[in-house]
Amino acid sequence: MATYLYKLGRFAFRRRGLVALLWVVLLGVAGAAAASAPAATATSFSIPGTEAQKAFDLLEDRFPGTKADGATARVVFKAPGGEKITDPQNKADIRRVVTELKSSSDQVARVADPFTAKAVSKDGSTAYVSVSYDVSSMELTDDTRTALEKTGEKARDSGLTVETGGDALTAVPKTGAGEVIGVGVAAVVLVITFGSLVAAGLPLLTALIGVGIGVSAITALASVLDLGSTTSILAMMIGLAVGIDYALFVLSRYRAELAEGRAREEAAGRAVGTAGSAVVFAGLTVIIALVGLAVVNIPMLTKMGVAAAGTVAVAVLVALTLVPALMGFAGKRVLGRKARKALPEDATDSGGKENAGTRWARFVQRRPVAVLLAGVLGLGVIAVPATSLELGLPDDGSQPTSTTQRKAYDLLSDGFGPGFNGPLMVAVDAQGSDNPQAAVDRTVREISRLDGITATTPPKFNKAGDTAMVTVVPDSKPSSVRTEELVHSIRDTGADLRAGTGAHVLVTGSTAMNIDVSQKLNDALLPYLALVVGLAFLLLMVVFRSVLVPLKAALGFLLSVVAALGAVVAVFQWGWLGDLFGVEQTGPVMSMMPIFMVGVVFGLAMDYEVFLVTRMREAYVHGESADEAVVTGFRHGARVVTAAAVIMIAVFAGFIGSSEAMVKMIGFGLAVAVFFDAFVVRMTLAPAVLSLLGRRAWSLPRWLARVLPDVDIEGDKLRDPGHGTPVPEQSVAESAPAESDSRVTTGR
Known part of the structure; x- marks a missing residue:
């Protein structure tokens, strides 16, 4: 694989004009398709195999024309103190609202008069008007939704308390400015990491292009494939994070190859052949985990996973082709001014003086048992709330208390009983x-x-x-x-x-459907967890040709996931630090959130494992001791992995400001999980465990070594003379093209 990617990297670098043009054209085509595509409809929420779904299908068949999937609204009225809702004046005001609602939109199917439909509370204080629509909530026009809201506001002039609930008020979720801040943080981290504005901008540019293509494709296909708006938001969240990180790893390795004195084209080929191999593997794990969500057999979850996986696949292709092409355009400007002047003495990449990664690795090696116990116990304590995990789906009762939906929910609960809302x-x-x-x-x-x-x-x-x-x-x-x-x-x-x-x-009904969904996801969580952990173990055995390293990686993944779930329960279910994260209303954790988080974190955890540990194995197989190999891996990889983790945390945390509860919760959960996995599991527990295992960490039974394929993820075959020589053909300064370099314009 390394040899093929080496050739691909050199080709993309050499024919950079053609490669860049193809990606720009692809972005334009995807954007045009998205702009001309019909608006997405509501996602069909079906749960095959559940009793609630069977009952829904039965009623659709036996009671045709009932529009069971149409949007609904309840306009709730409460009389002032000392009055009854049935008083003549109040009754007249409510019937006036009924008349206005009937003519408010062509999408209105029927409006029920509360006095003939027996929708008045026993104490006579509360009544509600039921409004049914011919279309689903996501198909309602803005005019229809606005008319509903204005009717409720106008009714308040009569002196009645009027609030409106129901899914008719459900709007397309908004992510706010949080994700922009996340990208801004990523830019700052990249500038600090690379010391060059050009190098910092390159991963951001390529990630945005990849996400633009992925999200545009989802938007274009949304109506055809019945994809909801949440699907594109989650795809953007994941695609942006991995897109930046994958470009970061390739660019970092390219700079390291330049530091060893290789010509730019050769350095680009080796960067794609080595770091690119790790990108392919890491991306593959994310894709498999996301597509694997199909085993749960919930169409909505399957579509979300496949759409996000497609965006990740685009991010991998961008890292392997567009990144080396843009490196060709950037020339020596991928290095900062100081780095260009002091290139031969670059300590970070050449292994001169000890950097922070080296010092940290040696610190852990001096006291591995204490570090291991502290890390495991710390994550264990954070994971305790996960034992109280409650799953559910949102309704108006989970809305902030300031919203009209929540106020309507409370009025109905007070007037008709707590079960009336479900x-x-x-x-x-x-x-x-x-x-x-x-x-x-x-x-x-x-x-x-x-x-x-x-x-x-x-x-x-x-x-x-x-x-x-x-x-x-x-x-x-x-x-x-x-x-x-x-x-x-x-x-x-x-x-x-x-x-x-x-x-x-x-x-x-919605309540029974929620119960069945939660039960189905509960039943599927452990099998799915076993599937992805087992898959991680097998794939890592192929990559590292070891049994203990994959076992350590899989157990660390489980620890970080459970700890992240514990943090989610503490914040969103118990309300701890809720004000800090904008949680206005606590309640059960979204049913789909844990299993979706497991799938995503699995792939991200393997990213850090691959990028950090491959350097260690590379050093070990070339003669270094087990302990020194760990130090070498941290010397070369700690800074980049730290930057990658901070970027992912920033991007995911940016989605905490979303108006969609599930997006907010997933953004928080993924940010916390990345923090635990990158900084506690991979960069603290991993070196402690490897130090305790010593040479045994890299052992593999002979019979298993003969069975497992050799994917050469470290790029050992690139050391052969046939794939370039480590002796520089010319210096970096000599190989960097001038602004008028003909290869930039001709693509040669």
Whole structure:
């Protein structure tokens, strides 16, 4: 692989004009496709195999035209103190709102009068107007959404308390200025790392081009593939981080090759052949982990993973081709002025005096047991909150208390009971019964006797009379354990009655769907974790030709992931430091967040493992002792890995300012996970473990050595004379082209 990438790097460097032009054209085509593509619709949230999804599909089939997936809104009214909502004046004001809502948009399907629909609380203080739309929430036009909001605002002039809830107010999530700050931090880190504005700008430019292509492609295909807006945000988050890091590693190795006196084209080829090999492997692990999310069998999660994986693939290709091409344009300006003047004495790359990485490695080697215990115990303590992990999906109850959605949620809870915001839809399929009417009546009667129910509506039959819908209102809030137990009780009761009635009972609705999603993801988390950890172990055995190094890497990955989950629970579920991170409302952790974070962190953890440890193995196989190999790896790689980790943390942390709760939570979780994995696991625990293992770390049974392929990720084959000579063909200053270098314009 190193030999092929070496040739690719030299080609991209030599034909830099052509390569750069191709990427610019590709960016333009992707941008044009995105601009002309129809707007994305709402992501179809289906959970194959769950009872809630089966019930939803059944109702769609038996009750056609109900627009079960259409947007809904509830305009909630509360009378002033001492008044009733049914007072003549209040009643007239509310019916005026009903009339206005009916004519507010062509997308409105129906508006229910609360006084005929029995949507008034028992104490007469609260009522609500239900609004149904023909389209999903993401297909609502801005005019429709604005009309709904203005109607509610205008109704307040009557003296009533008026708040609006429901998914009709769901807007496209916004990320704010946080990610811009993250990119700014990345730029500062790159300038400090390279000492050159040109070198600092190159990874940023290539990463933005890669993300631009990836996100534009997602936008162009969003309508066709049913991709939601969150998909592109997450792809941008991951693509930007890995894009900067992959370019950083290739550019850093290129500068190191220049420091050894190689000609620029030769240095570019070797940089792509060595660091590029690590980029390919690291990118492959991220892609496999993201695509592997498909095993959970949740279409939305699969699409998010595949879209993000596509953006990562683009980032890898950019690092292997566009980065060496731009290095050719940059000439010797990839080095700072001082570095260009003092190139022969470059201590960082040539191994002269000890740098910070060398000093840190020797510090850890002097006291490996103490460092290992401190790191493991520290992460273990942070991981403790993960034992209280609760999964769920957001509703209006998880909105900040300042929003009208949350205020409407609280008004309904106070006026109609805590379970009113999460009613259960019970579908009774009596098609196989001899007497469907009697079967449904008996089923509803038995369900009504269960504990935990506030109200049960009369059954509503379809035209064929063989299927009925029943709404059950729990006496507990949607996200509570008591509501979850009620769902299971209804299902168990239906199963017990089926033999006698012939009716099949299914429970659906947003609350039941949330419960089923959380359960499915809970069940899938450990198998998926085992899959990615097992995959990491196998791939690292191929890369490092060792058993203990992959084992150490896999265990370290588990430790960093669990610690990151503990931090997420502490902040978003318990509310610790919530004000610092903009968490206005605590609640269960998003159901998809842990498994998505596992997939992403797996790939990122392997990035640092590969980039740091390959240098160690390279030194060891060329004669250095096990301890000195660790020091050599840190001397060459610590500064770059530190910069890469800081950049990723900054980029991910920038998404904490998102208005989308899941994006905010994933941004925080990934930032924390990168910090733990890079600075605690890879740069602290790893050298401690390798020091304790000594030569045993790099041993491999002979029979396994014969079976495993040799991918040459360190680029050993490039040391052969046929792939260039380490003796410089000309100095860096001589090889750097002048501004009028003909190769820049001709592509030769």
